[in-house]
Amino acid sequence: MKKLLFLFTLLASTSALAEVKTVTLAVPSMNCVTCPITVKKSLTNVEGVTKAEVTYATKLAIVTYDDKKTNVATLVNATTNAGYPSILKN
Numbered sequence: 796m797k798k799l800l801f802l803f804t805l806l807a808s809t810s811a812l813a814e815v816k817t818v819t820l821a822v823p824s825m826n827c828v829t830c831p832i833t834v835k836k837s838l839t840n841v842e843g844v845t846k847a848e849v850t851y852a853t854k855l856a857i858v859t860y861d862d863k864k865t866n867v868a869t870l871v872n873a874t875t876n877a878g879y880p881s882i883l884k885n
Contacts, residue, residue, distance in 0.1 A: 813863035815845065820856040820881040822849070822874060830879065831856075837877035841865050856881060 822834055831849035834856055838847035843864025849856045858870055867883055874881040 813861050815859060816862050817857060817859045818867055818870070819884040820858060820870060820874065821884040822854050822856055822879050822881045824879050825849075825851055825854050827851070833877050834874055834879050834881075837873045837879075838870060841869055841873050844870070855884065 822830075825831060825834065828851050831851050835847045835849040838844055838849070838856060838858055841860070843861040844858060845861065846859040847856060848858075856874070860870070871881050871883070
């Protein structure tokens with residue numbers, strides 16, 4: 796029973812270490828009002844992404860993700876593979 800309780804506590808604490816992060820990506824190659832649909836889909840298909848807001852007017856993507864499941868490089872890769880290279884905006 797103690798081993799089971801220990802394992803449960805260990806698993807619960809591991810997920811507690813994950814941090815939700817939000818980054819802004821510049822996507823300068825978006826050149827029409829429908830481009831954000833493709834960019835958003837590419838980002839939301841990445842495991843760990845919980846939210847993606849993509850705006851044509853600003854050419855920005857604001858992405859919220861679990862840093863234990865993905866990272867900025869993977870997000871940039873996702874948009875690039877969809878035909879819209881992006882860079883981390885400071």
